[in-house]
Amino acid sequence: MLFPTFTFAVFFAVVLTVGWSLHRQQARWKLFMLGASYFFYGFWDWRFIGLIVLSTVVNQAAAEAIHRSASDRFRSGVLTSSVVFNLGLLGFFKYYGFFADTMRETFGRVGLPSPPLLHIVLPVAISFFTFQALSYVIDVKRGLLKPAPLINFALYLSFFPHLVAGPIVRAAEFLPQLEQKLDPRRIDLTGALALIGAGLFKKVVISSYLASSIVDPIFEHPGRHSSLELLLGVYGYAVQIYADFSGYTDIAIGIALLLGIRFPQNFDRPYSAVSIQEFWRRWHMTLSNWLRDFLYIPLGGSKGGRDRRDRNLFLTMLLGGLWHGAAWTFVIWGAYQGAGLVLERRVKENRELTASRRRGRQLALVRLGAETDTTAAGGDRPAAASGFDELADPDPQDAPRFTDRQRRWIGRIVTFHFICVGWIFFRSDSVGTALHILWRILTAWGGGPLVTPLLVGTIAACLAVQFIPRPVTRNALAELSRLPATVQAGLFGAFLVLVDVLGPAGVAPFIYFQF
C-alpha cells in the first residue's frame, strides 16, 4: 500500500478516526494500531507478517533475558545471539544472492564448491525494522532502556508510518510516547498537513517528472546521450532521490503527527551543506545517527588516534553503503563516501594545524617585538617603530584568498558535485555503467533533446529551495495555523488535486522501498 494512493487515503481515514476514538483506552489503541500496521504490511505480501512477528518475539525475548540477568557474560552472549539473528535474517534475505554470486565467481573459477543460487524475494522494510530491533536490544544491554511490554515493542517495530522506509526511529524516542496517554488537545495539524502536502508534491510531481524526463533515459542508455544530458541527468537524480526519499519521510512524519506520535527529523536541506561531513548530518539523519551510535562508536570511534578514527569512519560508511543494497555499486558508493570524509577531515586538520602554528609564531613575534621595543626605548617608544611590526602582521600570502561567504559557496559547490559523483554509482545498474557515464560526461560533448528549460528550471528551483531559511517556513506555517481548521483542510484537499493533476498516471514505488 503506497502512501500516494486512494487505497491508503481510505485506510488512513479509518485509522485516524478509530485511533482517536480509542485514545482513552491505551491497551485497545495499541492493539488497534498494531492490527492496522500488520494489515498495512500484509498488503504487500501477507507472508511478510510472519517475518516481523518472528523478529518481534526473538528480540523481545533477548531484551528480557538481558535485563533479568546479572551475569555480564550471559548478557553479552544473549546480545551476540540477537545480533547474529538480526544480521542473519537481513543477510539471508538481502545479501545471500550477492554473497553466492561473489563466492561462485571467486571459488567457481578454481573449481571449489560454492553456495547454491536461490532467487530470494527481499521482504519490504526488512532493513528498517532490523535496525530498529537491533537498537532496542543494544540499548537494553547498555542500560539505557528497560524492556518494554511486548505490545509496545511490537508496535514500535511495525508502526505503519515508519515501517517501510523510515525514518529509523529509536526505541528511546518512540517507546516513552506509548507509555504516556496521547494528548488529544495538542495536535500539530498545520505542521502535519504541510509535511504531507510537501511530501506528496516532492514524490508524485518532482520525483516522477525527473525520473521519466531525464534520469531513467540516461541511466538506461548512457551511450545514447551527450555530456550535457548526462550531467543534467546526474543533477536530476540528486534532486530525484532527495525528493523521493525526503518526500516519503515527510509524509510518514506528518501521518504520525496526526496520530499523536512524533518522529525525528530525517532531512535538513542537505544540498546546502558546505562539507561532506555536514551533508551527512543533514541527509538521512536517522540512519547517520544509527550508524554513529551502533557501528562507529562500538568500532572505537575517534579513540586511538587519527588512523584508527579514520579506519572506523571509512568502515562505517562502507557498511552503510552495503546496507543500501547487495551490489558492488553500493559498496563503491559507501567506500567513496568514507574516503571523502576521511580526506576532508585530514585536510581540515592539516589546515587548522598550519593556522595554529602560524598563530603561535605570530604571537611569539609580537611578544618578542614588544620586549625589544621596551628594552630599546625604556618603555616609551611605540612598538611600530621597532621594525617588528611588519613581521607581526600576517604575511600577505597567508591572508585568506576568499571571504567567508565565498568559501562557503565553494564548499557547497564542491560538496554537491562530490555527492553527485557518488549518486552515479548509487543509481547505476553496474560499476561499468557508472564508469561509462563518468567517461561520457567528460568526452561526449554536446547538447540534446532532453535538455529543456522546464527541466533545468525544475532542478534549479529544487536546489534553490534548500536555501530558504528555516524561520521563514516555520513562521509562515505559524501564520497558516491561525486559519480555521476547516479552511486549512479545504486548502489541503485542493492541493491534493493539484498534485494529482500535475503528477503522472500511476505512482512508482518509493526508491527507498528496495533498501
Place this chain on the structure above:
Amino acid sequence: MAAPIRSPRRSDRPAAPATAPFRKRRPYRSDQTVGAMVVAFVVAMLLGSQSLVNLAGQQPYGARRTVLLGMAKGLHSFSHALLLDQPAARLGELTGKEPPVKVDVEAVVQQQAAAPPTTASTIPLDINPATGKRYVTAEEPLRVLLAGDSMMRELGGALMDTADSALAQVTLDYRVSSGLSRPDYFDWPSRLATKLDELQPEAVVLMFGANDHQDVEIDGQILRADSPEWLAEYGRRVGLVMDLLHRGDVTVTWVALPPMRSATFSTAMASLSEVYRAEAADRPWVHVVDGGAGVSAPDGSFAAYLPGSDGAPVVLRQEDGIHYSTAGADRAAASVWADVVQRWGLDEAGSTTAAGG
C-alpha cells in the same frame, strides 16, 4: 600596532542559528483534526472527481468495480453540475494532460485493406532481392518501433543497445500495467494507430500479455479469463492490432511470453502465446518470436539463473519471477533482433552500404 590575529575560519560549520524566535503553531484537538481530514477528503473528491472515475474504472471487472464506478460517477455528476471539476480539468489541459486520443481502429483497418498506404521515404530506394524490401542505409536507417507493457521496458532497452544505431532509428514506447485486455486503462490499438502516422515505422516489435490474463467486458457482459469466449475475444483484439500494422512493407515481430516462475501464471501466459501464434499463422507480415529463448531452462521451464559464456551463473529474471533482468533482456533481445535483421537484410553490411541510395 600589530594587526589582530584572527581565529581560523570554520567554513564547514552549519550557519549559526537564527536569532529571531520561531512563532509557535496553533495546536488543534483530535476532533478538529478528524473533522479537518474529513473536509480535506471531501474537497479532494469533489474537485478531483474525474480522477476517481478513472481510478474506479481501472479496477478488475466485477461487483466491486461496478459499485465503485457507480459511486464515482454519481459524485462526478454532482461535482460537474456545480462546476467543481472544472479547475482540475482546465489545469489538466494546460499541463498537456488531455484525454487520450481515441481512434476507430476497425475503420482504419478497413481503409487500409481498401487502399494500403505506403511508408514514407525521402530517398529513391532500390529493392533488396534477398529480402524483397528496400535497402537499409545509414542515410535512410530502418525506422523501428518497440511497444508493449512493462516487459518491453527491459527488452526494449536491450534492443536499443543491440540495434546498430547507424542503421536503425529505434523508438521505445512502453506503458506499465497495460495490455490488450483493458483498453479502458490504456488503449494500445489507438496508441499504435497514432504512432504509425507519427513515426512511420517499418519494423514494429511488440510484447504484451503479462497484464492481459484478466476478465474483459463486452457490451456490459463480463467474459471470464481463459473461457472460450474470452480467448476468442482476445484473439480478435490481437488480430486487429496485427491488421492495423499491415501497412506497406511493415514487418511485425511479436514476442511471445517467456515461462514465469509461478506455474499457474506461466500456463496462462503460454495460452496467450498460443493465441499470438494462431493469429499470426495466416498473417505473413507477423512473426512470433519466443521471448523465452536464451532465458529458459533446457526443458523450456522457468530459470532464474543460467550459465553465462564463462560458465558462471547469470541472473536472467527479476525478483518477481516475471520481468527480465538486464542480462536476461540482452539474451531475449538477441533472438528478437535477429528476426528484424534477417527480414530487413541488416546483416548484409556490404550490400546495405553499397546501395546507399
